[in-house]
Amino acid sequence: MPVKANFLLFSPRTLALALLIFFLGTSDETFAECAVSAKVEEIQPGLFVRHGKYGAVFEQSNLANVGFIVGDSCIAVIDSGGSPDEGEALRCAIRDVSPLPICYVINTHVHPDHTLGNQAFEQEQPEFVGHSKIARAFLLLGDTYIERARIASPNDTRQSGLHVVKPGTLIENTVELELGNRPLRIQPVSQSHTDNDLTVLDIKTGTLWTGDLVFAEHVPVIGGSGSINGWIDSLDRIADDGVKRIVPGHGPVSGMWRDVIDLQRQYLLLLRSELRDWIVDGGDIGPAVEKLVQSERDKWQMFDHFHKRNVSYAYTELEWE
Template sequence: MTDHQLPDPVVRISSAQEIARDVVVVPNQHAELVPNIGVIGGKHAVLVVDTGLGPENAESVLAFARDHAKGRKLYLTTTHFHPEHAFGAQVFAGEATFLVNQAQAEDLADKGAGYLEMFRGLGPTIARRLEGVRVPTPDVVYEESHDLDLGGRVVRLRAVGRAHSRGDQVITVPDAEVLFTGDLVETGRFAIFPWFPPHDTDVSGLRWIEVLARLVAAAPRIVVPGHGDVGGTQKVEAVLDYLRELRDETWVRRDSAMGRETTIEEVRAVLIERHPEWTGQEWIDAGVACLCAEHGG
C-alpha cells in the first residue's frame, strides 16, 4: 500500500471541534491512517462515528464520547470496515451498541482478518497499534437504512452499495445538514482504490461515481470526509470530478486498444500533472486498473 515508513497514527482528541449543535468532529489533521471521527448527540443518546486504528486510539475516543455524553446512552457505527475506521470497536463492547449495515458486517466477517494482517505488515508502528485487535462483530445489523433516534434528533444511517468498498455507509444528521461520508470522500489526495486482485476487487469506480452524484444532489451543508478537511458539498464534487476524469482518461485509451500497463503509465502522468499538490499518487495505478476491469460494462 505504501513504500515509506508511516508515522504513528494517533487520534488527537485535543483537536475536537463542534461543527454544528451537538455534532463534534475530531479531525485527522491530515495524518495518514487517522480518520475524521464524529460524535453526534441527542437528548438521550450519543452516536460515535469511527474508532481510529486499534485499541489505544479507540480508548481515547470512548473516553471523549463518554465525557461528552454525560450519562447519555452510547452507540457506535463505522463508515466501512477498513482498520483505521473500525478496528477499535472491541473497546466499546459493553459500553456502546455497535451497529452497521449488512454489507459492512459481511466485509468484517469475510475480509477483516486479511486486512488486519495486511495492515500489520505496514511497519512496526502500525503493528504495535494493532496488538490485541480482534475483528469486531456488530451488535445490530440493518439491511439498507436505519433511522437512529438519539432523542429529539434522528440520525440516518444509509448503505450506499458497492463503491469504495462493498459495505460503505453514510451518516446524515438532517437537522444540522451534516453528512459523514467515510472514504467515499477524501480531500487533498487521489482517491484510494483498495483494488487488490484476487483478494479484494469489490471497489467499483463506476458505482462510486453514481453514489457521489447522489450525494451532491442532496446538497449537504457540511461534509465530513473520511480523511481531510471538513467543508461543504464542494468536497464531494471535487472527488466526483476526479473520478470522472480518471474514468474518461482510462477509457479513451482502452477504446483505442492501448495496453493496460501503458494506459496506467499515461494516465498517472496526466493526473499528477493536473493535481501536483495532491498526496496518494500511488493510488492512481489501482484506480486505473479497476476502471480497466470495468471498461465495456
C-alpha cells in the first residue's frame, strides 16, 4: 500500500488568506520577471504539458516533456527542463495559470534535460523530490552536466551561476503526495533507463508521467546507469488499471499507451536477442554497433544519434551473462 504524505492540505479559510497575502505582497516588478512563458497544453483539467522537441542534450533546448499539475492547495512540477531558462519559462507558465504555491518539483530521473531547470524554482521553496538513488547520481554527474552546459553556451554570462539542485526528499517506496483533492502516486522503479527512475500517477485523471521510462516515436535511450534487462522487466509492470494515458519523457502524449509501450518493448527485445546471438558467436562490439537491429531504423526518430550507444551499453551488460 502506498504511504500518504499530506504535507500541504489547507483549509479554505487558510488558503484564502494565503492568496490574499500573495496578491497584496506581489509587486509589478515580480510579475515583470516573467517575460517569456513556456507554451503549455492543458491535456486534462489542471494538468499541463510543455511538449519537448527531438534533439540532443546540450545541442538543442526544450527536449523533454515537462509540466505541472494544479491541485486545490498547491502545484507540483514534473521535471523542470534542461536549463534555468527553461525552468523559468515553465515557472512563468505556471504563474499564467495559478498563483497557488509550488509545493513540489519532482524529478523523474537525473538526466540534465529533465533537471537543470530546478534552479529556477528555488525561489518558490518547494520540496524537490526524486528517487532514493538520484542524490548519488547527481554527485557522480552534476559537475559534468554543468561543465557541458557551459561549453555548449560559452558566451552566456548566466552560466556563471549555473548549479545543480538535488532533490532532498528521496523516495524508496511508493508514496502519495497531496496537492489538495489531487493525490499523486510516486512510484520508484528498479534499474531501467537509469538506476534512479520514478513515475508519477495523477490519480484524478489516470495520467501517468513516465519520465524516460517510456519514449514515444523517439528511439529509447539506455542511460549510463541503465539496464536493458531491467528496463524490459519494468515495462511489463507499468500495466496499471488506473492508467488512461501517459506523458512519456519524449514524444507525444498518448491514450494508446499500451501500443506505445509495445513498440518500445519490441525494440529492446530485438536488441537484446540480436546481441545475445552476436556475443555467443564471438562477435566484437565494434561491428555490432553498425550491424544490429537495423530493421528498426525507419520506426524511430533520432535512431542514428542514439542507437549505436544503445548497442554499446547493452553489449557491456549482456556479455557478462
